[in-house]
Amino acid sequence: MPKRRITLKDVAEQAGVSIATASRAVSGATTVSDDVRQRVLDAAAALNYQPNLQARALRRRGSRVVGLVVPSLANAYYAALADAISQNLMRRGYHLLLAPTADDPAGETETLYDMVGQNVAGLILVPSALDSAMLAYLAEHETPAVAIVRRVPGDALDTVTFEDTQGAYAATRYLITLGHRRIGYIGGDEQFSSNRARWQGYADAMRDFGVPVDPQLVKIDQLRATWGTLACLDLLKLAAPPTAIFAASNAVMPGVMRTLHSQRVDVPAQLSLVCFDDVDWFAFTRPSITAIRSSQARLAEAAITLLLERIEQPAAQPRPPVLLEIDFSLVVRGSTAVLAPQPPAQRLEQETPDGQRI
Amino acid sequence: MPKRRITLKDVAEQAGVSIATASRAVSGATTVSDDVRQRVLDAAAALNYQPNLQARALRRRGSRVVGLVVPSLANAYYAALADAISQNLMRRGYHLLLAPTADDPAGETETLYDMVGQNVAGLILVPSALDSAMLAYLAEHETPAVAIVRRVPGDALDTVTFEDTQGAYAATRYLITLGHRRIGYIGGDEQFSSNRARWQGYADAMRDFGVPVDPQLVKIDQLRATWGTLACLDLLKLAAPPTAIFAASNAVMPGVMRTLHSQRVDVPAQLSLVCFDDVDWFAFTRPSITAIRSSQARLAEAAITLLLERIEQPAAQPRPPVLLEIDFSLVVRGSTAVLAPQPPAQRLEQETPDGQRI
DNA sequence: GGGTTATCTGAAAACGATTTCATCATCCCT
DNA sequence: AGGGATGATGAAATCGTTTTCAGATAACCC
Numbered sequence: 001m002p003k004r005r006i007t008l009k010d011v012a013e014q015a016g017v018s019i020a021t022a023s024r025a026v027s028g029a030t031t032v033s034d035d036v037r038q039r040v041l042d043a044a045a046a047l048n049y050q051p052n053l054q055a056r057a058l059r060r061r062g063s064r065v066v067g068l069v070v071p072s073l074a075n076a077y078y079a080a081l082a083d084a085i086s087q088n089l090m091r092r093g094y095h096l097l098l099a100p101t102a103d104d105p106a107g108e109t110e111t112l113y114d115m116v117g118q119n120v121a122g123l124i125l126v127p128s129a130l131d132s133a134m135l136a137y138l139a140e141h142e143t144p145a146v147a148i149v150r151r152v153p154g155d156a157l158d159t160v161t162f163e164d165t166q167g168a169y170a171a172t173r174y175l176i177t178l179g180h181r182r183i184g185y186i187g188g189d190e191q192f193s194s195n196r197a198r199w200q201g202y203a204d205a206m207r208d209f210g211v212p213v214d215p216q217l218v219k220i221d222q223l224r225a226t227w228g229t230l231a232c233l234d235l236l237k238l239a240a241p242p243t244a245i246f247a248a249s250n251a252v253m254p255g256v257m258r259t260l261h262s263q264r265v266d267v268p269a270q271l272s273l274v275c276f277d278d279v280d281w282f283a284f285t286r287p288s289i290t291a292i293r294s295s296q297a298r299l300a301e302a303a304i305t306l307l308l309e310r311i312e313q314p315a316a317q318p319r320p321p322v323l324l325e326i327d328f329s330l331v332v333r334g335s336t337a338v339l340a341p342q343p344p345a346q347r348l349e350q351e352t353p354d355g356q357r358i
Numbered sequence: 359m360p361k362r363r364i365t366l367k368d369v370a371e372q373a374g375v376s377i378a379t380a381s382r383a384v385s386g387a388t389t390v391s392d393d394v395r396q397r398v399l400d401a402a403a404a405l406n407y408q409p410n411l412q413a414r415a416l417r418r419r420g421s422r423v424v425g426l427v428v429p430s431l432a433n434a435y436y437a438a439l440a441d442a443i444s445q446n447l448m449r450r451g452y453h454l455l456l457a458p459t460a461d462d463p464a465g466e467t468e469t470l471y472d473m474v475g476q477n478v479a480g481l482i483l484v485p486s487a488l489d490s491a492m493l494a495y496l497a498e499h500e501t502p503a504v505a506i507v508r509r510v511p512g513d514a515l516d517t518v519t520f521e522d523t524q525g526a527y528a529a530t531r532y533l534i535t536l537g538h539r540r541i542g543y544i545g546g547d548e549q550f551s552s553n554r555a556r557w558q559g560y561a562d563a564m565r566d567f568g569v570p571v572d573p574q575l576v577k578i579d580q581l582r583a584t585w586g587t588l589a590c591l592d593l594l595k596l597a598a599p600p601t602a603i604f605a606a607s608n609a610v611m612p613g614v615m616r617t618l619h620s621q622r623v624d625v626p627a628q629l630s631l632v633c634f635d636d637v638d639w640f641a642f643t644r645p646s647i648t649a650i651r652s653s654q655a656r657l658a659e660a661a662i663t664l665l666l667e668r669i670e671q672p673a674a675q676p677r678p679p680v681l682l683e684i685d686f687s688l689v690v691r692g693s694t695a696v697l698a699p700q701p702p703a704q705r706l707e708q709e710t711p712d713g714q715r716i
Numbered sequence: 717g718g719g720t721t722a723t724c725t726g727a728a729a730a731c732g733a734t735t736t737c738a739t740c741a742t743c744c745c746t
Numbered sequence: 747a748g749g750g751a752t753g754a755t756g757a758a759a760t761c762g763t764t765t766t767c768a769g770a771t772a773a774c775c776c
Contacts, residue, residue: 005499007732018756023734030735033754048495053475054412054421055732058761063412065455065476072441076639079437083430086458090469095476097423098456100444111448117411118423118453137406141363257642279639281434284615286644365762376726381764388765391724413762416731 006049014043026051057119065095066307067115069125071103076279077250077296078126081148084300085124092308094121105129116141122307127152128192144310146303151193151323158306160299160324164194164276167292167328168201168248171274174290174330175244176209179339180272183211184242186231186252188223195223198248198276217242228255236263243271243339250277250291257285268337278331287334294328302326364407372401384409415477423453424665425473427483429461434637435608435654436484439506442658443482450666452479463487474499480665485510486550502668504661509551509681516664518657518682522552522634525650525686526559526606529632532648532688533602534567537697538630541569542600544589544610546581553581556606556634575600586613594621601629601697608635608649615643626695636689645692652686660684 012022017036025032025040026049032040043049057063066089073079086096097120099111108128115123116138123138123145130147135156138145146158175183185202188195199220206213216238219231228247232255235242247256253275265271267287275282278293302324310318370380375394383390383398384407390398401407415421424447431437444454455478457469466486473481474496481496481503488510496503504516533541543560546553557578564571574596577589586605590613593600605614611633623629625645633640636651660682668676 005732009732019733020735020756020758021754023732024755028734031753036754048498050471050475050499052416052477052732053472054416054477055761056734058410058412058416058763059732059734061761073431073437073444074441076434076437079431079434079441082456083432083437083458086431086456087460090457095472096456098440098444098454099448100441102445113408114411114453117408119410119412140406141408254638254642261642280612281637281639281643284612284619284643285639286642286646288644363762367762377763378726378728378765379724381762382725386764389723394724410762413731414764416733417762417764419731 005052006047008049008051010047011040011043011049014047015039027056062311063119063121064093065097065118065120066304067097067099067118067120067123067125069099069101069108069111069115069123071126071128072100075251076281077277080279081296081300084297085304088297088300088304092304101128103128109134112138116143122146122311124148124303124307126150132156144307146307148299148303149194155321155323158303158310158321158323160303160306160326161194161197162294162299163325163328164197165201165204166325167276167294168198168246169205170201170328170330171246171276171292172202172205173209174332175246175272175274175336176205176211178244178272178336180242180244181211181339182214182217182240182242182244184217184235184245185219185248186228186235186245186256187218187220187248188251190220195220195248202246202248223249223251225252225255225258228252228257229259230255232256232259233263236265241271244336245271245273247273247275250275250279250282253282253289261286267335269340272337272339273335282331283333285335290333290336291331292328293331294326299326363410364405365410366407368405369398369401369407372405373397385414420669421477421479422451423455423476423478424662425455425457425476425478425481425483427457427459427466427469427473427481429484429486430458433609434639435635438637439654439658442655443662446655446658446662450662459486461486467492470496474501480504480669482506482661482665484508490514502665504665506657506661507552513679513681516661516668516679516681518661518664518684519552519555520652520657521683521686522555523559523562525634525652526556526604527563528559528686528688529604529634529650530560530563531567532690533604533630533632533694534563534569536602536630536694538600538602539569539697540572540575540598540600540602542575542593542603543577543606544586544593544603544614545576545578545606546609548578553578553606560604560606581607581609583610583613583616586610586615587617588613590614590617591621594623599629602694603629603631605631605633608633608637608640611640611647619644625693627698630695630697631693640689641691643693648691648694649689650686651689652684657684 008019008022012019022040024030025037026044068082068085070078070082073082089096097118101107101111112134123143125145125147126149127147130152132153148160151159151161187199190196203213219234221227247253260267267273273289275289275291278291282289282291366377366380370377375398380398382388383395384402426440426443428436428440431440447454455476459466459469463486470492481501483503483505484507485505490511493514506518509517509519545557548554561571577592579585605611618625625631631647633647633649636649640647640649
């Protein structure tokens with residue numbers, strides 16, 4: 001019993017028409033007489049026919065699959081982003097080819113080659129080591145791409161980021177207005193534009209309010225939980241430890257929280273804490289965490305809109321790349337308080353009731 | 359300037375050989391003389407050639423893309439699972455087509471049709487409403503599939519679940535040995551095998567230890583944060599509220615925690631709490647949450663192994679489906695304590711130091 | 717040297733769809 | 747009634763690969 005996949009040919013035979021007509025009936029934009037169309041559709045339904053999208057993409061020279069390249073889904077933040085993107089794409093009739101790269105440059109290159117090989121209609125990616133050679137490659141293969149979260153060299157792609165600088169500025173300013181001056185900064189590798197921008201926001205705020213930046217309080221490395229653990233420990237061990245910490249990414253927070261717990265630091269009495277990204281569990285930690293929140297859904301929507309614009313209207317004279325930034329809000333929770341005088345005297349209750357924002 | 363994608367034909371011309379030979383040099387298993395192979399590879403590199411995997415899959419009748427169908431990535435739990443699966447697959451040279459279904463039956467059907475249409479080599483899916491018609495459809499299109507987390511009717515697919523019954527049993531037993539007898543159960547829709555199995559574990563433990571199940575303490579509905587909020591509130595409002603709660607999924611925990619905070623319930627002094635799944639932030643909540651933990655990486659490994667077995671050795675006489683269960687451990691944290699006598703007397707410190715397990 | 721292998725190579729037929737082009741009937745209009 | 751427009755259909759080319767098949771060349775053995 002040689003089982004074969006049902007093809008259009010089978011449908012055509014069953015319906016007693018040519019393959020061409022069957023094709024038109026199933027998906028064609030051209031005209032087919034009503035009774036023939038019905039016959040074909042009936043046959044297709046009876047046979048459980050499902051068009052081979054690869055063959056279709058091959059012939060049409062264009063698939064309806066979008067590649068998504070993110071560092072990792074283990075990070076709740078990127079997971080939520082991927083979720084928003086995939087939902088949005090499916091709603092528009094696209095499929096998602098997903099590849100986490102772990103921010104490994106070689107892996108990223110490899111992945112992008114593969115995606116092009118898979119003939120994706122377009123790419124949404126969080127660039128890590130994307131260079132101009134790769135940009136040229138993508139252009140050469142006419143694969144539109146939009147960068148999210150981080151920018152690419154020369155902003156040569158449509159880009160949607162968060163308002164990194166402004167957000168970091170707001171977070172830092174908030175700590176300063178609470179009276180803090182020794183504000184630790186736990187940040188990520190400056191090779192990424194998002195990390196540079198956040199640092200910029202921190203530095204700007206410090207400058208604007210006349211607070212000198214103490215290099216000892218600046219801890220920059222890879223954004224991992226382990227780095228959070230170490231960086232936080234380093235800060236606490238200083239002769240003059242910070243009274244507040246600004247963490248530039250949720251990725252380091254598990255580590256930071258671990259250290260604060262294990263060192264029995266009383267947050268926010270002894271130390272205030274603000275994190276750049278907001279993830280759902282920040283509302284339930286001990287204490288809950290004040291954070292800069294941005295809408296992943298809005299980023300998804302913007303990125304997809306830009307991408308589909310390029311996919312569906314391959315203009316002869318393409319518009320120059322645009323750079324969008326998604327705005328943010330400061331969610332004040334329990335991890336921030338007015339700087340306490342030497343003896344931890346009465347402190348203000350700053351905590352927004354949990355659940356107000358989530 | 360008519361830009362075209364680089365194809366094998368271009369490479370062949372550049373190298374001065376036929377298309378067939380170029381194909382063999384690039385990917386063929388057949389023999390090609392050394393100098394010709396080198397010429398072709400050089401040409402390919404010079405042209406930045408990347409094979410069109412769709413065309414290849416069409417001809418070879420088999421792609422190297424695996425479809426992954428999960429309810430949602432917004433749930434940190436499934437996100438971690440998807441991450442584990444994608445990493446594992448990429449390591450083996452496969453790609454991932456991802457589709458979240460939001461547990462919507464119509465969406466699931468649609469998605470599976472699409473995946474078959476995309477000609478995936480195989481499917482890994484968390485079944486929600488998968489019925490025998492769909493199973494027949496998959497069989498007919500020779501698309502191997504393995505079910506994860508939940509089982510399918512008749513266990514007609516290779517399946518990898520967690521030890522739901524045993525885990526729930528262990529969690530419940532643990533609460534009982536702490537002295538609790540009024541143990542609330544917040545669970546999910548019994549249409550899913552995982553939820554049935556967890557309920558089973560709860561009921562078994564209660565029976566085995568001679569504790570009657572009070573229907574008032576059993577709250578079953580869709581596993582969402584909102585349901586956690588409501589269910590928990592209902593339980594607290596009872597004339598005789600529970601002294602402990604077993605939540606059958608991490609999905610309800612944000613809601614449960616929110617209610618417990620807003621109602622100022624002292625956990626674990628007034629109420630002990632155990633959750634079935636473990637996610638990373640359970641270690642940092644106020645208090646930290648005792649949980650049943652299983653390894654997503656192990657599930658991923660098992661599922662992929664089973665799937666690739668069927669993909670790569672399409673045996674004439676396929677083996678019958680197998681059912682594997684991934685084991686678990688009970689991670690004791692701060693949300694569980696010995697049942698306090700009427701006045702909340704001294705209570706045991708049960709909390710494992712944070713970070714010990716994470 | 718002739719016959720037999722072995723080893724490479726190229727022409728051409730797939731894979732399953734879409735689309736161009738040509739054909740043919742039909743209809744409308746003067 | 748003839749001619750052009752219109753609309754439905756089928757044959758065949760095409761997308762970019764792989765693979766069969768057969769031919770060609772070289773190598774080898776007696």
